Amino acid sequence: MKMTYFYYLLRSTYQNIRQHLVINLISIFTIAFSLVLFGLYSFGYLNLKKTLEDWRTDFQMIVYLEDSISKSQLNSLRHFCESSPAVARVVHVSKKQAMQRFRKSLGKDSSLLRGLKENPLPASLELQLKNKVKDMQAVENLAKQIGKQPGVEELQYGQQWLRHFFSLMKLLHIAGLGVTGFLFFVTVFIVSNTIKLSFYSRRDAIDIMELVGATRFYIAVPYLLEGIFQGLVASLLSVGAVYALYYYLVSWLRQSFPFLQGMVSLAFFTPGMLGGFVALGVLLGVLGFLVSFKWIRGS
Amino acid sequence: MSSKKWPRMIRVFHLYKSYLPTVAVLQDVSFTLEAGDFVFLTGPSGAGKTTLLRLLFAAERPKSGQILINGKNITSFSRRQIAHVRRSIGVVFQDFKLINYRTVFDNVALVLEITGTPRNEIKKRVWKVLKMVGIEQKLYRYPLELSGGEQQRVAIARALVNDPQIILADEPTGNLDFEITTEIMNIFNNVNAQGTTVMVATHNQLLLQKFKRKVFTLHNGMLQEGVPAQENQ
Ligand SMILES: Nc1ncnc2c1ncn2[C@@H]1O[C@H](COP(=O)(O)OP(=O)(O)O)[C@@H](O)[C@H]1O
Numbered sequence: 001m002k003m004t005y006f007y008y009l010l011r012s013t014y015q016n017i018r019q020h021l022v023i024n025l026i027s028i029f030t031i032a033f034s035l036v037l038f039g040l041y042s043f044g045y046l047n048l049k050k051t052l053e054d055w056r057t058d059f060q061m062i063v064y065l066e067d068s069i070s071k072s073q074l075n076s077l078r079h080f081c082e083s084s085p086a087v088a089r090v091v092h093v094s095k096k097q098a099m100q101r102f103r104k105s106l107g108k109d110s111s112l113l114r115g116l117k118e119n120p121l122p123a124s125l126e127l128q129l130k131n132k133v134k135d136m137q138a139v140e141n142l143a144k145q146i147g148k149q150p151g152v153e154e155l156q157y158g159q160q161w162l163r164h165f166f167s168l169m170k171l172l173h174i175a176g177l178g179v180t181g182f183l184f185f186v187t188v189f190i191v192s193n194t195i196k197l198s199f200y201s202r203r204d205a206i207d208i209m210e211l212v213g214a215t216r217f218y219i220a221v222p223y224l225l226e227g228i229f230q231g232l233v234a235s236l237l238s239v240g241a242v243y244a245l246y247y248y249l250v251s252w253l254r255q256s257f258p259f260l261q262g263m264v265s266l267a268f269f270t271p272g273m274l275g276g277f278v279a280l281g282v283l284l285g286v287l288g289f290l291v292s293f294k295w296i297r298g299s
Numbered sequence: 300m301s302s303k304k305w306p307r308m309i310r311v312f313h314l315y316k317s318y319l320p321t322v323a324v325l326q327d328v329s330f331t332l333e334a335g336d337f338v339f340l341t342g343p344s345g346a347g348k349t350t351l352l353r354l355l356f357a358a359e360r361p362k363s364g365q366i367l368i369n370g371k372n373i374t375s376f377s378r379r380q381i382a383h384v385r386r387s388i389g390v391v392f393q394d395f396k397l398i399n400y401r402t403v404f405d406n407v408a409l410v411l412e413i414t415g416t417p418r419n420e421i422k423k424r425v426w427k428v429l430k431m432v433g434i435e436q437k438l439y440r441y442p443l444e445l446s447g448g449e450q451q452r453v454a455i456a457r458a459l460v461n462d463p464q465i466i467l468a469d470e471p472t473g474n475l476d477f478e479i480t481t482e483i484m485n486i487f488n489n490v491n492a493q494g495t496t497v498m499v500a501t502h503n504q505l506l507l508q509k510f511k512r513k514v515f516t517l518h519n520g521m522l523q524e525g526v527p528a529q530e531n532q
């Protein structure tokens with residue numbers, strides 16, 4: 001394509017946009033609005049996921065031992081636990097240590113324990129799980145295997161909590177995708193309608209251009225470029241908006257909760273994600289164009 | 300461009316056209332125009348003059364029959380091919396068809412822009428053709444700021460700027476006084492003298508009498524060469 005040809009297409013696009021500034025602003029704000037919502041959702045999801053993963057890092061599985069466990073049984077159980085790839089560290093807590101801890105945790109009320117004739121607390125192995133244990137299944141498999149070992153009385157690893165955690169993440173993900181999909185659908189609808197409006201107010205000019213020999217391509221390209229322009233501007237606006245919201249959220253957290261100082265580390269988007277954001281905005285603009293053009297050609 | 304190379308510029312064979320199934324607008328119209336021909340297309344209002352011109356630049360499709368422009372049968376052309384053949388035909392529309400939000404310059408330049416002509420060349424050629432039709436001082440005005448005669452000149456300039464092989468003009472002097480009419484006819488004469496085929500539709504008998512040229516008359520949807528006796532008075 002000749003450069004001059006492209007220049008005329010660009011100029012025509014510019015004229016269209018200038019002529020239909022309000023219509024274009026509506027499009028841009030629509031795209032930006034849904035991108036901001038999508039951005040906030042992604043941002044929230046990203047941070048929730050990160051937080052939950054941090055929690056999971058110090059997630060423990062407690063293996064309570066029978067009082068009758070022999071020394072060799074204890075040793076082999078310990079060895080078994082240590083050799084599991086999911087386990088980071090194993091700490092043995094004897095009956096005596098358990099009691100000491102319990103007494104400490106009661107503080108002033110520890111006098112209540114004085115009347116006890118024997119120590120009712122079981123000894124245990126505390127397993128620190130590795131961060132890379134990603135899914136529920138792996139944790140449950142490990143529990144099942146340990147439960148089969150001799151000398152194990154009971155396992156405690158917050159199955160309920162874990163299960164909730166994983167299904168919550170899944171739910172969030174599905175809900176987020178659903179809402180985002182709907183939002184994008186509405187956006188494409190609105191954008192395509194604004195392009196239709198701008199097209200219809202140009203109907204006469206377009207007819208004239210066809211009569212003097214303009215190709216459909218030449219006529220259509222400025223509208224495509226208009227869609228791309230809208231998406232581009234909208235995505236930059238929404239990146240700015242999401243960043244501003246992020247910035248205020250962080251400084252609000254710091255001020256309102258001084259004790260969190262140094263602990264607040266909200267994750268922001270990576271450059272790659274920002275690029276994806278812009279691409280998404282452009283895609284919405286182009287889809288708006290395609291929908292409107294298909295409709296215009298059909299009529 | 301050499302007009303000698305294409306002696307037969309427009310050939311029309313057994314053309315039929317109707318908008319409503321029961322009313323025939325054109326019936327079995329056939330004629331040939333050679334390069335450098337100048338012809339008036341006449342007939343009473345509603346005779347089908349505009350329809351015939353629109354068929355020639357493929358704004359309408361015939362019910363049957365063939366139209367050859369420069370040896371190419373445009374009746375079977377695709378949209379894209381039609382766009383290209385229109386670039387060799389300058390059309391002056393009855394209602395001007397200027398783009399109101401573009402200046403005079405930009406209206407005329409449009410024809411060259413769609414072919415990707417460089418900006419400098421566009422400036423030169425638009426200026427030249429505006430000067431030729433005598434409206435170069437209104438370069439940056441908008442169509443609605445001009446009189447009817449001035450808009451007509453802009454429309455003619457746009458039709459001429461691409462050096463077309465064919466000029467089709469639909470009532471180009473419709474509502475203009477005789478002085479301007481003469482000027483405009485002189486422009487067409489000059490263009491024709493350079494080898495461009497010109498077809499001017501008019502119901503104005505004075506025009507036919509003043510400028511003695513070949514005449515096609517449409518009557519009851521049929522075309523005959525020359526002016527029928529009853530209309531020649
Ligand atoms: N788009 C159309 N739809 C229906 N009838 C039309 C249309 N255009 C023209 N006609 C009819 O075709 C006939 C010829 O019209 P036209 O070609 O404009 O005649 P002229 O230009 O000689 O006055 C007229 O009867 C007119 O009413």
Ligand SMILES: [Mg+2]
Pocket residue numbers: 348349350393469
């Ligand atoms: Mg007419």
